[in-house]
Amino acid sequence: MSYDVVILGLGYVGLPLAQQATRAGMSVLGFDVNQGVVNSLAAGNSHVDDLNGGDIAEMLAGGFRPTTDEKLIASARTAVICVPTPLAEGDGPDLRAVIGATEAVGRNLQPGMLVVLESTTYPGTTDEVVRPLLEELSGLTAGTDFHLAFSPERIDPGNERFGAHNTPKVVGGVTPESTEKAAEFYGRFIETVVRTRGTREAETAKLLENTYRHVNIALVNEMARFCHELDIDLWDVIHAASTKPFGFQAFFPGPGVGGHCIPIDPNYLSHNVRSKLGYPFRFVELAQEINATMPAYVARRAQNLLNADGQAVHGASVLLLGVTYKPNIADQRESPATPLARHLTQLGAVVSYHDPHVPVWHLGGAEVPRTDDLEGAAAAADLVILVQGHRDYDADHLAGIAKRFFDTRGVTTSREAHRL
Numbered sequence: 231m232s233y234d235v236v237i238l239g240l241g242y243v244g245l246p247l248a249q250q251a252t253r254a255g256m257s258v259l260g261f262d263v264n265q266g267v268v269n270s271l272a273a274g275n276s277h278v279d280d281l282n283g284g285d286i287a288e289m290l291a292g293g294f295r296p297t298t299d300e301k302l303i304a305s306a307r308t309a310v311i312c313v314p315t316p317l318a319e320g321d322g323p324d325l326r327a328v329i330g331a332t333e334a335v336g337r338n339l340q341p342g343m344l345v346v347l348e349s350t351t352y353p354g355t356t357d358e359v360v361r362p363l364l365e366e367l368s369g370l371t372a373g374t375d376f377h378l379a380f381s382p383e384r385i386d387p388g389n390e391r392f393g394a395h396n397t398p399k400v401v402g403g404v405t406p407e408s409t410e411k412a413a414e415f416y417g418r419f420i421e422t423v424v425r426t427r428g429t430r431e432a433e434t435a436k437l438l439e440n441t442y443r444h445v446n447i448a449l450v451n452e453m454a455r456f457c458h459e460l461d462i463d464l465w466d467v468i469h470a471a472s473t474k475p476f477g478f479q480a481f482f483p484g485p486g487v488g489g490h491c492i493p494i495d496p497n498y499l500s501h502n503v504r505s506k507l508g509y510p511f512r513f514v515e516l517a518q519e520i521n522a523t524m525p526a527y528v529a530r531r532a533q534n535l536l537n538a539d540g541q542a543v544h545g546a547s548v549l550l551l552g553v554t555y556k557p558n559i560a561d562q563r564e565s566p567a568t569p570l571a572r573h574l575t576q577l578g579a580v581v582s583y584h585d586p587h588v589p590v591w592h593l594g595g596a597e598v599p600r601t602d603d604l605e606g607a608a609a610a611a612d613l614v615i616l617v618q619g620h621r622d623y624d625a626d627h628l629a630g631i632a633k634r635f636f637d638t639r640g641v642t643t644s645r646e647a648h649r650l
Contacts, residue, residue: 235310311347329363339376553591
């Protein structure tokens with residue numbers, strides 16, 4: 231059997247992409263090296279927030295086939311690489327998964343195929359890493375015998391308005407023909423396709439998007455610190471500034487930044503500038519410094535709230551509400567709740583948590599005590615910290631029954647709450 235596309239990496243990027251392609255009537259092969267993931271999908275189970283079991287069942291009924299059989303890649307007309315690129319030592323991307331997936335494609339590459347890299351990385355990866363591997367393993371030439379492009383993923387887990395289908399797709403190929411082939415492919419199941427001059431522009435566009443957010447979040451995080459010292463309500467300030475109909479976009483402070491994109495992706499750009507040009511990307515490095523210290527700052531504020539009432543943080547019970555990196559999802563990648571809990575524990579606090587999306591949470595290999603009795607735990611704790619504003623939480627009500635309530639997300643309106 232032949233397939234329209236094989237998607238390598240069936241995680242939070244690859245699986246929604248496979249869903250949209252299947253819905254468009256394309257024959258989709260899903261490849262993953264994790265046999266457990268493949269078996270679970272084949273049984274109709276989902277492991278990502280944006281898809282449920284019903285979605286997987288619909289995909290399977292539509293012909294979607296998950297597999298660990300590398301040889302089946304040769305039967306696809308297009309191969310899309312959607313594997314993770316975590317941060318490696320030295321702030322560059324860890325490309326081992328990209329290299330592994332590229333090698334799998336290269337060993338099975340056929341003339342006329344289109345290969346697209348979606349994994350976030352530094353500018354030049356498609357040309358300097360992926361292309362040579364594909365050409366060496368296949369004996370084929372990119373742009374002549376097969377097409378090669380980069381298209382940055384723009385998946386936003388939990389976003390109920392924008393998904394894979396209606397979020398514009400950026401594509402850039404190693405040749406104009408490769409760009410058009412990629413645009414034609416994505417145009418079959420995505421509403422809008424945006425072409426760039428080449429792969430480097432497409433790669434850099436992704437990094438610019440997240441660096442823009444990273445820097446602006448750092449700006450309001452730093453403002454949160456001095457506004458607190460000056461007794462200025464930053465949340466009210468942001469609300470007021472947001473009434474300007476032009477020239478302003480609201481960003482909000484928090485206990486830190488999480489997920490793959492904001493705390494990690496801008497480092498790829500900074501690393502690339504340092505390694506290739508020999509000087510720092512100062513905006514990014516300063517933003518990283520500010521955002522990375524927010525969990526420690528929140529822990530100090532928590533300590534001060536206890537001290538103000540004559541209670542030591544050592545031995546105090548602290549309940550964390552919401553330990554995911556975004557509201558209303560189960561994804562914990564790079565969640566600031568983890569370093570916050572670590573800082574509180576180091577100060578001697580007894581930390582527990584509640585999160586409707588996370589049944590088990592580990593800190594340094596140890597399981598953090600979880601409470602099912604939200605109101606009882608909130609009333610009993612010496613301090614409650616709202617770390618993530620899930621819609622399940624009535625923050626003002628919880629602030630009213632808690633001894634002390636620290637809101638790091640600015641969702642409370644009651645005077646009982648202390649806001650970041």
